Amino acid sequence: MSLTFYFAPMSTATITAVVLAELGVAHETVRMDIKKGDTKKPEFLKHNPNGAVPTIVHDGTVIFESTAITMYLGETFGVEKNLYPAAGPKRGEAMTWITWANVTLGEAVGRLMRHTSSWHPQDQQNAKAGEAAKADVEQRLEILNSTLTGKSFLVGDYSLVDTHVNSLVDWIRMSNAADMSRYANLNEWSKRCASRPAYAKVMAGAMG
Ligand SMILES: N[C@@H](CCC(=O)N[C@@H](CS)C(=O)NCC(=O)O)C(=O)O
Numbered sequence: 001m002s003l004t005f006y007f008a009p010m011s012t013a014t015i016t017a018v019v020l021a022e023l024g025v026a027h028e029t030v031r032m033d034i035k036k037g038d039t040k041k042p043e044f045l046k047h048n049p050n051g052a053v054p055t056i057v058h059d060g061t062v063i064f065e066s067t068a069i070t071m072y073l074g075e076t077f078g079v080e081k082n083l084y085p086a087a088g089p090k091r092g093e094a095m096t097w098i099t100w101a102n103v104t105l106g107e108a109v110g111r112l113m114r115h116t117s118s119w120h121p122q123d124q125q126n127a128k129a130g131e132a133a134k135a136d137v138e139q140r141l142e143i144l145n146s147t148l149t150g151k152s153f154l155v156g157d158y159s160l161v162d163t164h165v166n167s168l169v170d171w172i173r174m175s176n177a178a179d180m181s182r183y184a185n186l187n188e189w190s191k192r193c194a195s196r197p198a199y200a201k202v203m204a205g206a207m208g
Contacts, residue, residue, distance in 0.1 A: 003027035006044065006055040008034050013054035014202065015066045015167040016073075019160055021198035023077045027056075067102050070164045071095060084160050093155045101165040105144070108136035109168075112177055137178050141186065144169070148185035152192060166193040 005020060005027050007013040011034065020027060032038035032053055039051045048055040048064040055064045056073075063072050074094065078084030085091045114120050115130035144165070147154070154161045169190055173180050180187060193199060 001026075002057075002059055004057040005029045006032055006047070006053050006057075008032045008039070008053045011053055012066050014171075015164055016054035016056065016069050017202045018163050018167060018199055019070050019073055021202050022083055022160060022163055022196065023073060023081060024198075025073070025077050065102075066164070067098050070098050070160055074160045078160055082157065082159075085155065090155055094159065094161045097154050097161050098164050101168045105137070105140045106168060108133055108140050109172055109177055112137050113175075134178070137172070141169075141172070141178060141180075141183055145183040145186045148189050151189075153189070158192070158196070162189070162193050163196075163199075166190055170194075 003025060005013075005016060007017060007029050008031070032044070034053075038044065039053060044055075045051055047057060047062045050064065052064065054066050054069055055062065056069055057063075058072075058076070063069050071094075074084030075087075075091075079086050085094050112130065112133035115125045115127070115133055153159065154165060166189070169186065172178055173190070194203075
């Protein structure tokens with residue numbers, strides 16, 4: 001079995017780094033420097049034409065998009081480790097929340113950043129669009145907060161669903177994109193996710 005993980009520090013690839021650490025699957029990590037243009041080099045573009053990490057190559061098959069990678073690694077290695085549901089309704093719930101994180105919550109966060117962050121060109125920013133995006137981020141975080149009422153984790157016991165969704169929530173927290181103090185359930189859940197040894201290992205900089 002061969003598994004190569006294309007990674008860059010402080011990027012979406014952190015999600016996959018924690019997923020792989022949880023699974024304990026042997027793999028080779030190729031560290032990319034985005035600022036130096038590694039993700040746009042021809043040898044990488046032949047794997048992922050989008051020029052983005054995370055990307056994995058498993059026994060010759062390329063998988064990109066962090067959602068697809070989490071679901072693929074979960075299905076392939078996570079079921080026997082009780083970190084991902086077997087095919088069936090629970091699998092459907094897992095796919096729902098992993099997809100929701102990137103497509104629904106992530107969409108609003110991306111829009112907020114585009115219109116408010118100094119990382120993005122100011123001449124493309126619109127204050128009203130920024131306010132609308134902020135309201136959408138808050139509404140979507142409240143959906144997650146309410147979903148976690150009376151629950152320790154998103155789908156049954158701790159799973160890669162929590163790994164994935166919490167990585168995005170962590171990023172929102174670290175970038176101060178929202179006032180997180182109003183989401184008590186979400187903050188407690190993040191603490192439970194952060195107490196996992198795999199999480200601590202990745203965050204301690206083993207992959208940073
Ligand atoms: N939708 C993709 C987003 C991946 C993405 O945008 N990755 C960024 C880092 S956060 C990247 O690799 N950028 C490389 C570049 O801009 O050259 C996913 O979820 O995997």
